[in-house]
Amino acid sequence: MILTVTLNTAVDITYRVRALRPHSSHRVSEVTERPGGKGLNVARVLAALGHRVTVTGFSGGVTGRSLREQLTGCAGLVDALVPVSGPTRRTIAVVDTASGDTTQLNEPGPEITPAEWAAFQETYGHLLRSASAVALCGSLPPGVPVGAYAGLVRAARAAAVPVLLDTSGEPLRRGVAARPDIVKPNADELAELTGSHEPLLATRDARRRGAHAVVASLGARGLLARTPEGLWRAAPPGQMRGNPTGAGDSAVAGLLSGLVENLPWPERLARAVALSAATVLAPVAGEFDRQAYEALANRIAVTEDATAA
Amino acid sequence: MILTVTLNTAVDITYRVRALRPHSSHRVSEVTERPGGKGLNVARVLAALGHRVTVTGFSGGVTGRSLREQLTGCAGLVDALVPVSGPTRRTIAVVDTASGDTTQLNEPGPEITPAEWAAFQETYGHLLRSASAVALCGSLPPGVPVGAYAGLVRAARAAAVPVLLDTSGEPLRRGVAARPDIVKPNADELAELTGSHEPLLATRDARRRGAHAVVASLGARGLLARTPEGLWRAAPPGQMRGNPTGAGDSAVAGLLSGLVENLPWPERLARAVALSAATVLAPVAGEFDRQAYEALANRIAVTEDATAA
Numbered sequence: 001m002i003l004t005v006t007l008n009t010a011v012d013i014t015y016r017v018r019a020l021r022p023h024s025s026h027r028v029s030e031v032t033e034r035p036g037g038k039g040l041n042v043a044r045v046l047a048a049l050g051h052r053v054t055v056t057g058f059s060g061g062v063t064g065r066s067l068r069e070q071l072t073g074c075a076g077l078v079d080a081l082v083p084v085s086g087p088t089r090r091t092i093a094v095v096d097t098a099s100g101d102t103t104q105l106n107e108p109g110p111e112i113t114p115a116e117w118a119a120f121q122e123t124y125g126h127l128l129r130s131a132s133a134v135a136l137c138g139s140l141p142p143g144v145p146v147g148a149y150a151g152l153v154r155a156a157r158a159a160a161v162p163v164l165l166d167t168s169g170e171p172l173r174r175g176v177a178a179r180p181d182i183v184k185p186n187a188d189e190l191a192e193l194t195g196s197h198e199p200l201l202a203t204r205d206a207r208r209r210g211a212h213a214v215v216a217s218l219g220a221r222g223l224l225a226r227t228p229e230g231l232w233r234a235a236p237p238g239q240m241r242g243n244p245t246g247a248g249d250s251a252v253a254g255l256l257s258g259l260v261e262n263l264p265w266p267e268r269l270a271r272a273v274a275l276s277a278a279t280v281l282a283p284v285a286g287e288f289d290r291q292a293y294e295a296l297a298n299r300i301a302v303t304e305d306a307t308a309a
Numbered sequence: 310m311i312l313t314v315t316l317n318t319a320v321d322i323t324y325r326v327r328a329l330r331p332h333s334s335h336r337v338s339e340v341t342e343r344p345g346g347k348g349l350n351v352a353r354v355l356a357a358l359g360h361r362v363t364v365t366g367f368s369g370g371v372t373g374r375s376l377r378e379q380l381t382g383c384a385g386l387v388d389a390l391v392p393v394s395g396p397t398r399r400t401i402a403v404v405d406t407a408s409g410d411t412t413q414l415n416e417p418g419p420e421i422t423p424a425e426w427a428a429f430q431e432t433y434g435h436l437l438r439s440a441s442a443v444a445l446c447g448s449l450p451p452g453v454p455v456g457a458y459a460g461l462v463r464a465a466r467a468a469a470v471p472v473l474l475d476t477s478g479e480p481l482r483r484g485v486a487a488r489p490d491i492v493k494p495n496a497d498e499l500a501e502l503t504g505s506h507e508p509l510l511a512t513r514d515a516r517r518r519g520a521h522a523v524v525a526s527l528g529a530r531g532l533l534a535r536t537p538e539g540l541w542r543a544a545p546p547g548q549m550r551g552n553p554t555g556a557g558d559s560a561v562a563g564l565l566s567g568l569v570e571n572l573p574w575p576e577r578l579a580r581a582v583a584l585s586a587a588t589v590l591a592p593v594a595g596e597f598d599r600q601a602y603e604a605l606a607n608r609i610a611v612t613e614d615a616t617a618a
Binding site for chain 1: 415
């Protein structure tokens with residue numbers, strides 16, 4: 001199975017209002033709710049691609065119960081979340097019906113105690129034994145040490161399980177130094193890590209810092225992958241119109257599934273870009289449009305750049 | 310016991326953010342959560358005053374479970390909520406830390422089925438038998454007939470239980486026609502009911518429509534009560550600075566407790582205004598400041614207006 005780790009799981013709530021006006025009262029016309037947090041999004045896409053996936057991380061309180069109930073409805077997905085006393089956070093996306101513009105409100109997440117963090121590490125160690133790959137995704141809840149991902153990367157490497165890291169800031173900086181197989185920063189995260197806004201230079205710097213392969217997601221320009229096997233660019237055929245929520249998580253699912261299927265890098269990248277574009281095109285935020293994915297899969301331009309490697 | 314009815318219960322969530330900016334992302338610095346809906350607020354104040362209170366209405370889903378768990382912590386309060394399949398709504402108050410300004414997002418509430426509405430009416434009928442007074446509070450969730458409060462007022466009167474109605478719009482219009490003992494509209498609700506923005510005229514009109522007593526809450530100006538025993542004004546000593554959330558519900562609790570204690574109208578009104586002012590002054594929205602209440606209780610000016618009666 002593929003293991004995805006979401007330390008800061010969330011119940012993602014979407015509200016529709018006519019137009020958000022600060023300091024006034026709004027009647028919400030539509031409420032939707034789904035399990036969230038980057039690793040859970042990755043897991044759903046992997047399950048939809050036919051992979052067996054186990055999700056771990058933390059869940060607690062009534063929001064955590066709600067999240068776990070909703071996960072039981074996801075075929076191919078095994079829930080190995082570790083219970084904690086604090087409540088799982090909510091994120092609220094307030095969408096203006098008229099313009100489609102979104103205002104985001106993110107709760108910080110529960111305070112994790114040292115004992116809960118220790119319990120998670122034990123569970124993680126057990127799960128690694130039957131994992132073909134692991135993705136470490138998203139922000140850290142309060143109480144989890146900033147070097148958490150570095151430790152989880154080292155444990156995966158000690159267990160000979162390929163590990164992908166998708167986070168930001170100091171947890172990314174420390175995690176990269178622990179030598180993960182793949183990091184997938186977006187342009188901002190990559191610039192924050194390396195100090196360079198030039199993806200060609202920045203991906204090289206990120207590899208020097210410890211990452212074996214760096215796959216940078218550059219929005220509409222697709223992916224730039226610097227790997228031990230070469231340097232590639234993969235781009236969708238033209239601009240996709242829609243909601244980019246979850247597009248990065250779908251790219252991670254594409255990279256991981258390609259990894260466990262032993263696909264060469266160009267095919268992994270094509271799959272990641274097609275899934276990402278099909279997520280932007282989907283009517284529901286964070287889902288991917290399967291027809292669009294299948295139509296796009298053979299239309300992704302992947303080019304190798306031997307000179308800049 | 311005193312019975313309070315909250316058909317559209319809510320989990321009231323308060324978020325603190327630095328300043329709400331539409332179409333951007335916000336990290337919530339503080340999350341608080343409490344059982345909400347006007348009838349539950351009234352019940353909490355009654356319980357704090359030492360009355361035995363039973364709460365009924367609807368609760369459902371994980372939000373409903375959370376609400377009921379939080380109610381078990383309220384001393385003096387008995388939970389007789391009727392379970393429904395739809396989830397209890399949330400209300401979110403986003404408070405700007407800098408200015409204290411609040412942006413409100415209110416979910417619509419669960420769709421109530423005809424069978425659930427019938428189950429509620431049966432429960433209500435049973436509870437009326439041991440009630441000394443009943444308060445019908447707040448909006449109706451989807452699916453409940455617009456004449457709901459009219460029916461509940463008639464049932465209370467048939468059981469000889471004094472009934473107070475605190476709602477708005479068409480449910481208020483129909484409810485008033487069923488001859489409740491007290492209605493407690495605010496200035497806007499009263500104007501909507503009667504077409505008059507002149508409280509002296511509007512309260513007279515509301516009595517003609519069927520209410521035995523009309524107690525209009527006029528914000529900082531206090532209460533105007535038109536009753537079979539006379540016409541009174543009750544006002545706090547000067548402007549109160551603070552959060553008016555729940556001030557109207559505290560006034561209802563003051564009126565109801567005064568009713569079951571057989572206090573004369575001036576004392577009921579003084580208590581209602583003191584509780585209301587002590588709610589504005591409390592640091593937590595919807596709570597009342599007991600010290601402020603006790604200090605204010607003897608300082609409320611109640612004046613009878615014999616000429617305008």
